[in-house]
Amino acid sequence: MKKCSYDYKLNNVNDPNFYKDIFPYEEVPKIVFNNIQLPMDLPDNIYITDTTFRDGQQSMPPYTSREIVRIFDYLHELDNNSGIIKQTEFFLYTKKDRKAAEVCMERGYEFPEVTSWIRADKEDLKLVKDMGIKETGMLMSCSDYHIFKKLKMTRKETMDMYLDLAREALNNGIRPRCHLEDITRADFYGFVVPFVNELMKMSKEANIPIKIRACDTLGLGVSYNGVEIPRSVQGIIHGLRNICEVPSEWIEWHGHNDFYGVVTNSSTAWLYGASSINTSFLGIGERTGNCPLEAMIFEYAQIKGNTKNMKLHVITELAEYFEKEVKYSVPVRTPFVGTDFNVTRAGIHADGILKDEEIYNIFDTDKILGRPVVVAVSQYSGRAGIAAWVNTYYRLKDEDKVHKNDPRIDQIKMWVDEQYRAGRTSVIGNNELELLVSKVMPEVIEKTEERAS
Template sequence: MKISILDTTLRDGEQTSGVSFSDSEKLTIAKLLLEELKVDRIEVASARVSEGEFQGAYKILQWAKSNDCLDRVEILGFVDGKASIDWIMDAGGTVINLLCKGSLKHCRQQLKKSPKTHLSDIEKVIEYAKSCGITVNIYLEDWSNGMRDSREYVDQMVAALHKIGVNRIMLPDTLGVLNYEESFSFCQQMLQKFPDCEFDFHAHNDYDLATANVYAAIKAGITGIHTTVNGLGERAGNVPLSSVIGVVKDHFHFDMNIDEKKLYTVSKMIESFSGVRIPANKPLIGEFVFTQTSGIHADGDNKDNLYHNDLKPERFGRKRTYALGKMSGKANIKKNLDALGMELDPESMKKVTEKIIELGDKKETVTKEDLPYIVADILKSEEIKQNIKIKNYSLSVAEGLKSVATLSIEIKGQIYEETASGDGQYDAFMNALLKIYKKLNKSYPALIDYAVSIPPGGKTDAFVETIITWDHGYQFKTRGLDSDQTVAAIKATIKMLNIIENKK
């Protein structure tokens, strides 16, 4: 069996609160959906909404016409005589998805019409559409509640519409109220009663059941599914295209035209255009979904990929990663070192593992890009006997005032404290330290160079490596590593003090 996709990101997805695509963004998204992802059809606008909506639809339809895919671009229209049809024709469209009432309650209370009158009005629109060469699909709005409360009305509508000769009948769970048992039963009933009809299923996610309901609809025999990229849509959104791909490909093993390798790229582009962030744990497209955090999982992957499933990241243009942090084991670290082309002996690996666990308590994740800095800090720093230790320090900074540092330091078992101000927190720390060293008549090197670097692409919480060059009759360097720049510099300074103390 083959499942076809109508993606409605540009129509239903744009009904997400705060989302409005520009004309150029709409055209770009249409091209991405049809050319890159290769969805079967797209719904791009609602007729008669605004001039901006018209211009966006017009640009897409002109492009579609020149690229021989005009029949794959659809527009939502209304039972409003000739108005929606004329709007669609002026925009250059050839397919209308006509919004009709799928429940008796909507028909009587919203339209204030009898089913017979509503059906008569629909027939007039369809007749006019056909005379204009427009293909008609039907949305049965609130169909899910219609199946619950007014099944006879639904049957009457579908029978009449099928007799008229509409192309597709779309079955929307408009308010996202169905569960998977109802979705299966209602779709199965439609298919059994109207075996010659072509049905689409349109799921909303108000109860977080949209994907389960799509699964049930496909199991019942529905072959057309409506989606949005990233699950955009009104209220809780529509079923995400990414979730449907996983269900269709891996649970049913049915065919689709979708190029799943392009999924992540398109999802990130639409995230940028919409301003709606993809949740980090969103299946297939979230930041964390192909990241193993637990060390035991990485160990299992080293032993015949024990923690892999069929959702291989390479299918979606992504890579599996292994998080570094307090949950890391040697297996996680080895995976990341392998990716960097680095190899450590067992003792060095033990030290690096301990350091990553320690640092992992200070920040959410340690990135692969942080790893060379950590290795360098462990392996390139001398093993220094700690004759001098910082017991405590306090740093403060305030607008318009000098920074202040209070330092408590232990030198060969004796505690010394001082407070000093300076031009910045590190300068204040150094001034407090110098006060202590002057009282003790201890020599102190000159700071020659101070270099700070973070991993490429590092964020605000990235590890900072500070390398300070000192002159004490000879030049030498010390390095410090921390997520805080000042703390990294202080660590480098304490290493310097102990090097000098040990040489004495």
């Protein structure tokens, strides 16, 4: 990588730059193009990090200590020592959170590593030191919205405060992970670059990595090539890599979903040089949420062509745990985890699944996630839909499959048709269909019980 010859200096402005041409508060934000095409720079190793216990927990009733530990165990089981889910982060402000973090650390898992999150406060840093945690995130807001409006400081005062905290962490042998909050509204060349350059000098002197988390706090990042900074995901990651010379292994992207771009933006950050993507399970997080961990597992699978030795069926188990134990309602159409994500109701689709489920299923969801393709039966299902329901619900294969022209399917269809003639509007429940199958084709039930035994 060619060293940048231009020496970026802190632009300690008197008047803040709020980019009002891009972010006119009374209007929808604008996307400005400069048509500069940046090269992709996918790192050899890419990772997923987790903020379920930190950013995720801010947007819902706090997890109990027992729930935190159980979810942490699930994440470890899902990762299965592949190292793909590299880290997870914890709050340390309450006794409950500290105790849960201690229990998770005592598990001795290599992955995910327990890290923490603190404000830009040396008193908070003492909590990290006392816990013996090796890496901590530090809130370092970098847009003028935060510097001038929230912190009520100048850029220089803010940068000096952040550098002092990072130095204190290094002096205590703690790896700083600098959370550059609101980077997609920040003056990249006037504040972010000179600040990160100073962090890299400090890292080199201490011989300890200083990680940079680029935080798209309001989901304003844009993944299109040719977009101007500060909204350009490519521009931010490319700049950190090539201007600030931050190694890919030290760059992480943290996105939000306010404009529906969180998954695409996160994948783009990977493709342009960030090794790590920060996520939370089910995308639970502030406002519209964080990047869903499960989504990035499947992005990883598509980009890298494998998921090493991860146990992807644990995604289903963890989603069920959230529903049953945490009492979190997963929207039914959520990809990979919603109850209806691989359910088809259209008769023509059901007919295709009856012939071969590959026609209308995204991949072998039964093998990979423990979620067989499902056909819902309604007034539009027809014989094909009912037969497909029997085959998928009871996992009938090859010669055991029931054909749509089977006369017993006609018996079930007559009952279904009568339900809707009588004014029914809801789909037929699985329990209702089970009763019908047990009456007209009991051998299907018997074969299912034989397989189970």
